[in-house]
Amino acid sequence: WQRASLLEIQEEKYRVVYNPPTATMVKLPPSPLAGMTLYPSLQFDFASHQFSKFFWFKRKQHEWEERFANQLHTPSFDDVGHKFKLQVTPGSETHPANNDDVISDDVIIAEDVSGPVLPARSSYLFDCRHVHTTKKCSGDTFRMVCFNILADCYATQDFARKELFPYCPDDIIKMDYRIQLIQKELEGYHGDLICLQEVDRFVFENHLVSSMSLQNFAGALATKKQCKEGVAVFYNRDRFKLISVENKILQESLTTDEVNKDLLEKVSRNQSLKSSVLQRGSCVLLAVLQSVDAPHRHLVLANTHLFWHPRALNIRLIQVSLLHARISHLSIGNTSFYSGVVTPIICGDLNSKPASGLCDLMQDGNIPTNHADWYSGGITNYHGGDWSLSHDMKFVSACGKPTYTNYVTGFSDCLDYIYIDPRMLGIKQVVPHPPHHLVTMHTAIPCVTSPSDHIAQVVDLGWT
Structure with a gap:
């Protein structure tokens, strides 16, 4: 079948559109909040937001009143009690919806x-940071x-609701409420690189991809082994x-990367320790990014959430x-790429x-064999022998060491970090x-004023 614009069958003529733009999903929040941008959850086939x-x-009463022809809308406090409807005419570069000659x-x-x-x-907790x-x-x-x-898969567990967040009402802990605050908080930071942890797959696909795409962001998700987030x-x-x-x-x-051969040999000396390490499905998303403003500069960005x-500690x-x-390997051993x-x-x-x-x-770039953290798993998981670790890179915590980045009843401490090489990046501003x-x-x-048990780390960095 060759691409054509017209198909004729027994004197009947049919217009042919190859890969017609289609919106496969349009979904608005069931409980939108005044002052929060209405980010629609969108999925397209052969179409994009841009076109x-x-x-x-x-x-209003019993009628729909057309208000705006924008991608996004933020209801005001005067809109409380009213519903909104969004109509999307999907378009692509070859079939743009904003072209007057498109046949409906x-x-x-x-x-x-x-x-x-x-x-x-x-007001919300993040307002003072914006x-x-x-x-x-x-x-x-x-x-x-x-x-x-x-x-969401952790926040809505019975243990979380009863032990970790008993003070937080059920309607506030639900993702339908929290995702609006998350989107509002991220929007107000005007970030260039956004690294998120504990991202449910459905939150990424049904909420974040759409809202971030409408703000000219692209992204990727890496899930842990046998896990929904x-x-x-x-x-x-x-x-x-x-x-x-x-x-x-x-x-x-x-177990598979040749560069970790020596480390695997050390871990294998204690089968209990090896088993403990191999049971953890923690992942890291590694992205190599090129600066648009300075094309000769690249970032090797690693975003991770380590075992809790x-x-x-070991x-x-x-x-x-x-x-x-x-x-x-990506920073030094792959520069030909x-x-x-x-x-x-x-x-x-972390x-x-x-x-x-x-x-x-x-x-410091190294840790000795006798460091106390090697004993954290008890005698059965103690490694024995020479277990010093080192690396050749240089890092500092860009946001310092705040009193806490995680605050729940019964626990608070600094767990979240942005580590940079101070020889290559300078710290211009740390958002308090x-x-x-x-x-x-x-x-x-x-x-009710904050969507997470963690506080976002936000910093302005400059090339040196």
């Missing part, structure tokens, strides 16, 4: 209706955000170009050593306190944390 048309309608029969218009707009809070990020970065400076957004990276397409991206399951990297258990040391090996200056960044929820061996290894009295206003976080 599609968006029409918003507001329900070619395209099926998709639509959805929101729930009634609900009243919102007068004061520092009203201006976007440009030129040699870019803004980076690292944020554990609290996966993982880590995600989004980059501003005006600031960065993606060269490569990969998901590394750390336990698989230990308080007595697994496991996390091994995990971060695996991460170092892969970062080093991309020329120019290559800068590593390691970020994420589940490690500032005084931990992991943070010592990150910043919200005041403690605001964090505890509703006992702890998450709460």
Whole structure:
């Protein structure tokens, strides 16, 4: 079958459209909040946001009143109690919806209706932080955000509701509510690189991809082994170009990557320790990004969420050593693939306190055999023999060592980091944390004013 524009069968003529633009999903929030952007969940076949048309309608009494022809709409406090409808006319580069000569029969218009707009809070925990990020970065400076957004698959467990977040009402802990705050918080940071942890696959596919695409971001998700959540990276397409991206399951990297041969030999000396390491499905999303403003500069960005258990400090040391090996390979051993200056960044929820061996290894470049963290798993998991670890890179914590980045009832500490090479990147601004009295206003976080139990790490970095 050759591409054609007309098909004739027994004197009947039919117009032929090859790969017609189609909106396979249009979905609006069931409980939209006043002052929050209405980000539609969109999925297309042979279409994109850029070439599609968006029409918003507001329900007044028994009629729909056309209001806006924009991709996004933010209901005001005057809209409380009203519903909104979005109609999407899908379009592509070859069949743009904004072209007057498009025949309406070619395209099926998709639509959805929101729930009634609900009243919102007068302020949110992140508002005081947005004061520092009203201006976007440009030129040699870019803004980076690292944020554990609290996966829905954990937040809605009985244990979480009863033990971790008993103070948080059920309707507030639900993702339908929290995703609106997450999107509002990320939007206000005006970041160029956004690294997220505890991202449910359905949240990535049905919410974040659409909302970030409408803000000119592209992204990728890496899920843990046999798990519904993982880590995600989004980059501003005006600031960065993606060269490569990969998901590394750390336990698989230990057993299959040649660069980890020596480390595997050490781990294998204790079968109990080896079993503990290989049971963990932690992953790292590795992205090589090229600066649009300075094309000779590249980032090797590693976003990860390491194993959480308080007595697994030894496991996390091994995990971060695996991460170092892969970062080093991409930064130093693979420069023929991309020329120019290559800068590593390691970020994420490392589940490690500032005084931990992991943070010592990150910043000092080595950790001795007799470090206390090697004994954290008890005698059965103690390695024995020479177990010093080292790496040839140089890192500092760009956001320092705040008192806490995770705050729930019964626990608070610094667990989240953005590690940079100070020889290649300078710290221009660290966005301060919200005041403690605001964090505890509703006992702890998450709460009605904050979507996660973690506080986002936000920093402006500049090429040196």
